[in-house]
Amino acid sequence: MTNSEIVDLLELTGRLMELHDRDAFRTRAFQTAAFNLDKSTADLSNLSADELVKLPGVGKAVAGKIREIAETGHLAELDALLAETPSGVLDMFRIKGLGVKKVRTLWQELGIDNLRDLQLAGENGQIAKIKGFGANTQEKILAALEFLQEQQGKVRMDKAAMIANMLRDELVKHFERVEISGQVRRKAQEVDAVQLLIQTSDPISAMQILAGLPNLQQNELVSSPFTWRGQLQGFDVQVELLLYPAEQLDRQLFIQTAADPHLQQVGNGGFSLLQTAQTNVNVAAEAELELEEVEKSIYARAGLPYIVPEMREDDFAFRWARSHRNDELVTWEDLRGTLHNHSTWSDGKQSVAGMAAYCRELGLTYFGIADHSKTASYANGLDSDRVRQQQQEIDQLNASFGLDFRIFKGIESDILGDGSLDYDDAILATFDYVVASVHQTLTMSLEKATTRLLKAIENPYTTILGHPTGRLLLAREGYPIDHRAIIDACAEHQVVIEINASPYRLDIDWRWIEYAMQQGVLLSINPDAHDLAGLLDMHYGVAVGRKGGLTRDMTFNALTLAEMSDYLQKRRERIRA
Structure with missing residues (x-):
């Protein structure tokens, strides 16, 4: 257990x-x-x-x-x-x-x-x-x-990936090739069908094998001779296992991965992506290509630019491609540090030293601690005395590091009901940066929520706006905000917007990333980690960042240690000026 x-x-x-x-x-x-x-x-x-x-x-x-x-x-x-x-x-x-x-x-x-x-x-x-x-x-x-x-019937991105990987690990014992497809492959933040494609030349035998696997419960009413539908025992989400011969698998993987609005896009040749993918090609030649090359050839034949799997939702990706290249999209390897994390000083499970050490193992060059502030008493938030004690500990830890790693002193300061932060300026000035977030009194009108956030953004000490809508995927709808007004204000006051990478949040929603970039607002992929494993949640943040077209140049924590130190120092100097 x-x-x-x-x-x-x-x-x-x-x-x-x-x-x-x-x-x-x-x-x-x-x-x-x-x-x-x-x-x-x-x-x-x-x-x-x-x-x-x-x-x-x-x-x-x-x-x-x-x-x-x-x-x-x-x-x-x-x-x-x-x-x-x-x-x-x-x-x-x-x-x-x-x-x-x-x-x-x-x-x-x-x-x-x-x-x-x-x-x-x-x-x-x-x-x-x-x-x-x-x-x-x-x-x-x-x-x-x-x-x-x-x-109902949906699971978060992390649980969907877990289910898909569990299924693939079992299915590859019986079939030559199994591929994760659909919503899971394109990194949907909520998934209502976990889909895998199975290569087989004998669908009857394949169905018999599936019938004999433990923990798979078939729904025969919605299944067919080439499609197994049902559930994995213990999970509410639908499972789809599609059977295809080898020569069709790559093209079907492309078709099943993309959402229908994306497949309906028509290129220079006058045919949609779906029509192009369904058109017979030189099967022998295609068999020699890697999957990515097959997919690139489909886009090329349609007269459209190649789109990475995460972005295959609608026509947004094609608009994005007019001014960007795929190699500009942020990757895990681009991340140089992490800035929204919690330790045992508040409600985390690991010490500051333990979290920092794991960041170094991950190849990161800086770790930002942003424990809860004093208003968050339920999370053991830090009063001013404990803030000073924590910062002394960080100074001692930093003295033991070389020039290649640093812990930044941050705080996740609660945005109070009137939009103010819950420390006075003297305490706020002691931090390298401040993540400003709403945690209490979440029932608000659009006008109230927007006004509350705007005041926090106007505070000169607010460096990053944390999880802007407060949503919990599949559990709690976020409070309504005027996204454009919030993003515009962040641009005016040079406030970074968080992509909270926890699969429970993924907030700000990926659909607003492009507008933020257009306004010159940097986005920070923050794990909101409370333990070591939570630091790896930045993978989910990268996935939804890429879905929204986030480039490495607009990713705050893709800054190097020297660049981040310089950025935060100059911001403090502007406040004091």
């Missing part, structure tokens, strides 16, 4: 104990342990009970439960609680703004035990009549339900 799996089970146990009004002391014990262990870097499954009780927030009783989870893979007490809880009540916890107490009230007072009944109660005005709810809460619940329904 991984740490996250153990913590999830403890957290769910605490939540259900509260739902069923179990002993308050024991309930808090589970909740406290889950909260503290979420930050732990210890291998929980391999610790004895005596070792576990030495960890923050873990008592003897919970230590025993952790050992039970590690040894059996489940928790008997949780199993009993789940048996008492309708599955629809568990679904209600997915509604943003519905805590345990509100869910219990809805269940006990209105008898609501599923999302459908919850929606009907909201539409009938019953929720607003409950004490402690009101019309505003009812409206938020209905909006959250609508959002969840729209996201």
